Amino acid sequence: MSKILAVGTLAFDELITPFGQSGRILGGSASYISIAAKKITGDVGIVSVIGYDFPDHYLQKFIDRQIDISGVEKLEHEKTFYWKGKYHNDLNRRDTLVTEVNALAHFNPVVPQHYKDAEFLMLGNLHPAIQQSVIDQMTRRPKLIALDTMNFWMDTAWDDLMTVLKNIDILIINDEEARQLSKDYSLVRAAKTIQKMGPKYVIIKKGEHGALLFHGKNIFFAPALPLEDVFDPTGAGDTFAGGFIGRLAKMNDIGFEAMKNAVICGSNLASFTVEKFGTERLENLTEVDIKKRLKDFINLTQFDIELA
Amino acid sequence: MSKILAVGTLAFDELITPFGQSGRILGGSASYISIAAKKITGDVGIVSVIGYDFPDHYLQKFIDRQIDISGVEKLEHEKTFYWKGKYHNDLNRRDTLVTEVNALAHFNPVVPQHYKDAEFLMLGNLHPAIQQSVIDQMTRRPKLIALDTMNFWMDTAWDDLMTVLKNIDILIINDEEARQLSKDYSLVRAAKTIQKMGPKYVIIKKGEHGALLFHGKNIFFAPALPLEDVFDPTGAGDTFAGGFIGRLAKMNDIGFEAMKNAVICGSNLASFTVEKFGTERLENLTEVDIKKRLKDFINLTQFDIELA
Numbered sequence: 078m079s080k081i082l083a084v085g086t087l088a089f090d091e092l093i094t095p096f097g098q099s100g101r102i103l104g105g106s107a108s109y110i111s112i113a114a115k116k117i118t119g120d121v122g123i124v125s126v127i128g129y130d131f132p133d134h135y136l137q138k139f140i141d142r143q144i145d146i147s148g149v150e151k152l153e154h155e156k157t158f159y160w161k162g163k164y165h166n167d168l169n170r171r172d173t174l175v176t177e178v179n180a181l182a183h184f185n186p187v188v189p190q191h192y193k194d195a196e197f198l199m200l201g202n203l204h205p206a207i208q209q210s211v212i213d214q215m216t217r218r219p220k221l222i223a224l225d226t227m228n229f230w231m232d233t234a235w236d237d238l239m240t241v242l243k244n245i246d247i248l249i250i251n252d253e254e255a256r257q258l259s260k261d262y263s264l265v266r267a268a269k270t271i272q273k274m275g276p277k278y279v280i281i282k283k284g285e286h287g288a289l290l291f292h293g294k295n296i297f298f299a300p301a302l303p304l305e306d307v308f309d310p311t312g313a314g315d316t317f318a319g320g321f322i323g324r325l326a327k328m329n330d331i332g333f334e335a336m337k338n339a340v341i342c343g344s345n346l347a348s349f350t351v352e353k354f355g356t357e358r359l360e361n362l363t364e365v366d367i368k369k370r371l372k373d374f375i376n377l378t379q380f381d382i383e384l385a
Numbered sequence: 386m387s388k389i390l391a392v393g394t395l396a397f398d399e400l401i402t403p404f405g406q407s408g409r410i411l412g413g414s415a416s417y418i419s420i421a422a423k424k425i426t427g428d429v430g431i432v433s434v435i436g437y438d439f440p441d442h443y444l445q446k447f448i449d450r451q452i453d454i455s456g457v458e459k460l461e462h463e464k465t466f467y468w469k470g471k472y473h474n475d476l477n478r479r480d481t482l483v484t485e486v487n488a489l490a491h492f493n494p495v496v497p498q499h500y501k502d503a504e505f506l507m508l509g510n511l512h513p514a515i516q517q518s519v520i521d522q523m524t525r526r527p528k529l530i531a532l533d534t535m536n537f538w539m540d541t542a543w544d545d546l547m548t549v550l551k552n553i554d555i556l557i558i559n560d561e562e563a564r565q566l567s568k569d570y571s572l573v574r575a576a577k578t579i580q581k582m583g584p585k586y587v588i589i590k591k592g593e594h595g596a597l598l599f600h601g602k603n604i605f606f607a608p609a610l611p612l613e614d615v616f617d618p619t620g621a622g623d624t625f626a627g628g629f630i631g632r633l634a635k636m637n638d639i640g641f642e643a644m645k646n647a648v649i650c651g652s653n654l655a656s657f658t659v660e661k662f663g664t665e666r667l668e669n670l671t672e673v674d675i676k677k678r679l680k681d682f683i684n685l686t687q688f689d690i691e692l693a
Contacts, residue, residue: 286594337688
């Protein structure tokens, strides 16, 4: 069984959508990535940081799911990272109302000994120098290193970002970020430019418009499942990443055909996350739910046409 | 061989894109629909109207392709419909600079005797009462009636639109139009609402984000082919419609599985139209080009995952 190490945030989120307010709930990239990955495969550990106010019953969610939290550091004099945001009516745009970095400002990730040989490393959105420091701690080169980033690091830590990009296999970002990183509007050309920066694989997430996987001349596309209502898009991208890497680890295969299925798996799980606030829907997901939705994805996309 | 009757505009278009200016070129829904459909199947006729200034060498394009133009009326005292538009840098939005309705204001479509029994009727975007007048001229109910419309008719001819919608099988519109027609942001719910207005099938085109086909509880999605450059999006939607109905007519099958392949066929042809100004790329398309691109669509979307 391949080990997955997920590095990212554990946080408080507070979300306002056209459908209601979440209050203060569990958020953070490490939450979504690890819970999603664990739905698919067996050995998942987190490296993250929390403050004194992070409730035990949130940690218990991970423990109950046999997600290894020995790499989660608790800072006794800091509060936990907190983000409050409000979505516009179409849910495609959101405004940040409050960001309190808190404990995250002091995050100095230490990879537990038993995860230094993890085969699959998922680096959630963090300062690229911090992401690099995790890679440097691995005692052997993981089979696959995936990384998420955001516009903020392109604006403030470009050189560090360029350094870490050279050391990863797959970059998972959204369309706006791909455009800023490549300075190109065309996503096809953006992916080519990004591949030259290091990662041989690039996934560009387009939110409700699906996700594109690029590798050399190969392109694969998975739509988002068309839903009657998207309730809360928060965490969909991290859920995608978790389902994606979970599937690769489960199959222990990083070829392009395996990646296609991993993209479908990520899209599958993400389609659940958006149905409720936060991690709620993801937490309660069963294998039967996932299988059933996989059939929906197959019906949605597969066709049988004669080529002759 | 099933007959296709395409009713729509023959026009002059003048396009300004970030890549250049087209000058005055052949445009209009009937142009794209008929040329696209004719690439796929055998018997295609147009009903349209032109002015005295419509050049013979444009008509010759249709004659050369064995597209029947006996239903094209020439008004000796009117000019041809003319549209000039400018695309924004991202090509997703455009501004109309000039619209001269000209001959189109006097369009009173007369279906030639030998197309009154057409099995496939494609009603391009026109006043819904004019679309209805074509249906009324058919001597037998076509196997499939498809219709395109736009926001303008929802604003100005709602009752006529509701009447014609009751008499068609499939509505082919874009996402904005679907939202306005249904008064619902969610495309899944919009499609349900529209089905209650009449058409059992609904196709919602999302431009570069692909197209969704709805029928009862079934949904099928075809992406647009990711291209390095979209040169000119004009006519992509009409090309899609032409390829779609051409495929259905060729297979003489209007079941959901056949419609899936027709959506792929429409997306395939549309991916060529956007590569050059106007109908240029579509006109010169070969069967080999289409087959090759079909392989691209298969590679882009098809995967093989275990359901057990």
